[in-house]
Amino acid sequence: MIEIIVNGKSMAWTSEKNVYTLIIDTLNYPAESSRFVVALNGELLPAEQWPSTRVNNGDIIDVLGAITGG
DSSP states (O other): OEEEEETTEEEEESSOOBHHIIIIIISOOOSOGGGEEEEETTEEEOGGGTTTOBOOTTOEEEEEEOOOOO
């Protein structure tokens, strides 16, 4: 069982996932990654690394939306 925390909420599943699969397929964020950033265990993770970065038991992932202003 893989258990992680995403945006402060616990999640668990049995199969292996990478960050891209978690964010886009499981959490249903848009594939347009310029709208948000992902932090893995407190470190920003560039979008080009999402497909090659495995989600591990105990990881903490934060998805942060872009804020625009004037």
